[in-house]
Amino acid sequence: MQTVETISELRVQIAEWRRAGERIAFVPTMGNLHEGHLALVARARELAGRVVVSIFVNPLQFGQGEDLDAYPRTPIEDAEKLQQAGADLLFRPQVAEVYPRGQAGVTYVEVPGISDILCGTSRPGHFRGVATVVAKLFNMVQPDVACFGEKDYQQLTVLRRMVSDLNMPVAIMGVATRREGDGLAMSSRNGYLSAEERRTAPQLYRILQGVAGRLRCGAREWAVLEQQAAEELAAAGLSPDYVAIRRAADLERPSTGDSALVILAAARLGRTRLIDNLLINL
Numbered sequence: 505m506q507t508v509e510t511i512s513e514l515r516v517q518i519a520e521w522r523r524a525g526e527r528i529a530f531v532p533t534m535g536n537l538h539e540g541h542l543a544l545v546a547r548a549r550e551l552a553g554r555v556v557v558s559i560f561v562n563p564l565q566f567g568q569g570e571d572l573d574a575y576p577r578t579p580i581e582d583a584e585k586l587q588q589a590g591a592d593l594l595f596r597p598q599v600a601e602v603y604p605r606g607q608a609g610v611t612y613v614e615v616p617g618i619s620d621i622l623c624g625t626s627r628p629g630h631f632r633g634v635a636t637v638v639a640k641l642f643n644m645v646q647p648d649v650a651c652f653g654e655k656d657y658q659q660l661t662v663l664r665r666m667v668s669d670l671n672m673p674v675a676i677m678g679v680a681t682r683r684e685g686d687g688l689a690m691s692s693r694n695g696y697l698s699a700e701e702r703r704t705a706p707q708l709y710r711i712l713q714g715v716a717g718r719l720r721c722g723a724r725e726w727a728v729l730e731q732q733a734a735e736e737l738a739a740a741g742l743s744p745d746y747v748a749i750r751r752a753a754d755l756e757r758p759s760t761g762d763s764a765l766v767i768l769a770a771a772r773l774g775r776t777r778l779i780d781n782l783l784i785n786l
């Protein structure tokens with residue numbers, strides 16, 4: 505596996521692969537790689553002959569008082585994991601390479617509406633930061649296909665909308681969430697949990713499963729189901745940010761005839777903000 509830190513080195517390799525007629529799959533990450541990321545790399549390998557992975561902790565998507573400085577950085581372990589997973593190229597730019605005019609001079613990509621609901625309500629500007637960096641990375645890597653985890657379901661939906669609205673020639677592939685044995689969705693932020701919080705954290709998924717069960721039994725009072733789940737989260741020791749039952753395609757509120765739904769939740773546990781979701785086809 506080749507590792508490059510500059511856009512010019514990256515472009516040399518991409519151009520060579522393009523001349524050879526190779527397809528390129530891309531996996532953007534912020535590093536601290538776990539099995540969830542490696543599942544994205546495995547899927548990328550199925551989709552294209554060449555796999556590029558980026559590791560870039562994007563300052564633009566962290567709000568004030570969020571965990572930009574504390575975000576776990578494990579470059580040596582990450583490179584070893586990617587080598588073993590069969591990635592062809594690791595792109596690891598510095599902040600100045602991605603934002604050469606500083607963060608004040610950035611040209612932003614905004615995906616309105618869908619960026620401002622759910623996680624966007626408590627993290628204003630977050631999805632603008634994500635859309636901007638992913639658009640820039642797509643322009644740098646020029647992939648045929650890019651893989652993102654379904655764990656960040658709102659992010660996946662925002663990026664699908666961005667690619668569609670801006671006619672970007674990149675197929676977006678969602679990859680199923682990887683879970684620990686007790687159901688907790690894998691996340692780099694799980695490392696922030698204390699031992700006691702770690703025992704509580706799987707309640708988030710358990711409560712989402714409860715909502716899915718009620719929907720399968722015919723319940724359709726979305727607001728009642730959401731409120732009940734939020735109360736269950738609070739009783740389990742989490743501080744709910746939201747629980748929402750939405751249409752899977754566009755995160756709009758469903759009408760009774762909609763069958764492809766997603767139940768999304770975010771909750772705080774100590775200093776950690778956990779998110780999870782469950783796709784359900786009724």
Ligand code: PAF
Pocket residue numbers: 532533534560562565634637638656659
């Ligand atoms: O999901 C992530 O790790 C990040 O939001 C992403 C897509 C790499 C953009 O920084």
